[in-house]
Amino acid sequence: MSYVSGVNLLPATGEFTYDTVAYRGQRAQPPGPLLQINAYANQASFRTDLELSIDQLLAAFPGCETVAIVCAWFFNSELAGACHVYPSTTYVNNLPGSADTDAFQFWNGAEWASDHWRVSGLTETSVYVVPISQINGSYAYGGTPSDQSIVRCIQYLKSRGLRAVFYPFLLGDIPGSYPWRGRIAYAPDLCSPDRSDAATSAVAAFLGSASAGDFSRDPVMLTVAYSGVPNDYTYRRMILHYANLCAIAGGVDLFLIGSELRGLEVIRGAGWTNEGATSGGSVTWDYPFVNGLITLADDVRSIFDAASLTKDLAGLHNLISYAADWSSWMGVSHSASNPASPNGQWPHLDQLWAHSNIDLVCFDNYLPLSDWTTARNGGQDALNWSEAAPVNWPPTAPESIGLGLSGTPRLNSKAYLKANVEGGERFNWFYFDGGNLGRGSDPNGSDLKVSLPEGDRLTQSRNRYYLNQQILGQKQIRWWWNNPHQALYDDGDGTGESPKGSPTLWTANSKSVAFTEYGFPSCDRSTNQPNVFFDAKSSESATPYWSIWDPADGGGYQPRRDQNLQLLALEAFHEYWFVDGNNATVGGVPMIRQAFCSVWNWDARPFPVFPNLNSVWGDAGNWQAGNWLNGKGPFVAVPAPDPAPSPAAYVAFPTLAGQGWNARYSPRFLTGVADHVSGRSSRCARAFAPVVEIEIAFDLLRAPPTFAELQTLLGFLEAHFGQDRPFTFPVPADLQATLGLSPPFTCRFAADQQDFEEFMSEFWRVQSLTLRTVKGE
Secondary structure (H helix, E strand, C coil): CCCCCEEEEECCCCCCCCCCCCEEECCCCCCCCCEECCCCCCHHHCCCHHHHHHHHHHHHCCCCCEEEEEEEEEECCCEHHHCCEECCCCCCCCCCCCCCCCCEEEECCCCEEEECCEECCEECCCCCCCCCCEECCEECCCCCCCHHHHHHHHHHHHHCCCEEEEEEEEEECCCCCCCCHHHCECCCCCCCCCCCHHHHHHHHHHHCCCCHHHEEEECCCCEEEECCCCCCCCHHHHHHHHHHHHHHCCCCCEEEEEECCHHHHCCCCCCCCCCCEEECCEEECCCHHHHHHHHHHHHHHHHHHHCCCCCECCCCECEEEEEEECCCCCCECCCCCCCCCCCEEECCCHHHHCCCCCCCEEEEECCCCCCCCCCCCCCHHHHCCCCCCCCCCCCCCHHHCCCCCCCCCCCCCHHHHHHCCCCCECCCEECCCCCEEEEEECCCCCCCEEEEECHHHHCCCCEECCCCCHHHCCCCHHHHHHCCCCEEECCCCCCCCEEECCCCCCCCCCCCEEEEEECCCCECCHHHCCCCCCCCCCCCCCCCCCCEEEECCCCCEEECECHHHHHHHHHHHHHHHHCCCCCCEECCEECECHHHCCEEEEECCCCCHHHHCCCCCCCHHHCCCCCCCCCCCCCCCCCCCCCCCCHHHCEECCCCCCCCEEEEEEEECCEEEEECCCCCEEEEECCCCCEEEEEEEECCCCCCCCCCHHHHHHHHHHHHCCCCCCEECCCCHHHHHHHCCCCCCEEEECCCCCCHHHHHHHHHHHCEEEEEECCCC
């Protein structure tokens, strides 16, 4: 399918999950056998899970051209001044007397050889390694990917013709909460007074003092050494380490210097003023972390340039950016707790977006595409379904803004979802205090459990924007890209909250915007609130507003699953921007840069090994309602029935070289039974020939690069599973007469009533599939 052009590669952790070399591992305590840890799907061949997963990705989404490698370090505090940023491993091997124990071995093509986990000068034996926390005896996360695995992953993706993005990621390892990285701030309460030297010092402590000269590349061992203090666990160390590691790999197409660090971005230094110090007609506000990102971008550019990885804007290689959160990419609102700081919106990142060494405006786009309640009529959007859509902005009556749609109102409508890409909430109207209270009884009177909204979202009391307030609406991408920007606040001049002061450094149409993350969970009403995810261990865990929870086996509740809405929303979003003509280009610069728009997420652990091996991976339980695409698609709308095809139009079930199977044929007779009051019964055949079930057991299916048997079969399954048109299967001539069949011998999959991922899971377990003949074809 063509509606996914880029993906973010998870799980972000796992010492060798991203490697193309097979590894086996040994935890230090207690001693035991070394077990393969990155070839769960095909241990005998030593072909790794990553390689098989990329096969599956390209079979499911052949239009995919970009893979962003998400690579995690950890943070241990929400307080910027006390927060450490560090790599870690679940194979800590620094106990007395254990130094000679092989923690890892790799397959060198002939035998197993010893190796180590290596990240920024650390190994599993280093005394400064900070352990990952545990929950009920299991690690909360996997370990940071080893340096050599990242290098080989980048090189492998490029060898497959894919663009490679490097995406450094922070995971909160704070037991009891496991928070989002955007919570790191001067104080946990983002409204706490900053505007001080102490706030600036806290940011400086988080960033650290690592410099480009502290790193030395080792292209033989595929790692980067750090000459600073070994336990200098700071943010600059992380970013500069990976800039050097990407240089060893031969470069990447896009390097991100971070993402969604919202709480750090908005911290103001002592020099901050409402308008800011003016220089040449432009403003620069005192945001020390934004200034730190600018310095980091310069440092990364110098590392790349020194490695002959020069910026290529035409070919889109060796570019640099930062990925903001959807809630703050256009600007931030500051509290009025300080009389000198009125309410308003300041485009605090504009000085970053305008900087010469930032090549794209990137943000993670989890903006809502629906506002669909549990009311019988669906709520306000359904009531306004067929009313004319507004022509002018801002609409003056948000409660009656039309959608201009035809047909029956329904959430699973591609037209409806497209109407809200540049429309609806955060474009034409907004909610003030619509929080998510978590699971509770449906306030609309059903007996369902739902994720409860509060405040004006609960009553769907929509609020309007006013003239010149586009910068408050995070969906106003087109306006933002086409115009200069100013701060927006009320200075008592009688115009209310309106643009004030000098323009920022941003130049209209100067750089493309890219959605470094976008996507939807596969749960009920996912398009209402795409930015939340279900993870029972995290304080951030939630499902979207109004989404339904179903009783779970064994008690409790689980999010109701809806993968069709997930995939339909992806299709609608992609088509709106890249098919329907809504993107724009000015001076050769596209408004939205498709090459770096990536869906969250695809997993390097192939389906169905993940999520079936829940004894290995603690996040397997999150797959069902999560954003994973593996095993959930692609979604294909069933077309209207076509006229019956001629025999020549049927597609044949593939005959694969190197494939060995035995087919077992089981006729199923359809018989009508009539029972009489006398006790007698009469029977008659409902069809002249039986329906035949064919069970095919696979002995061998090989994968690329030498053979493509597995990829061919998976592609055929996805193209025909659940579809109206059957396919042909060869039947031995001696059986045709016995079974009363004549060519063309047409079949469908017997398990069409199952979800595709359930079918694939069963196929993977028993290594066979069953076909059923089609009558009357």
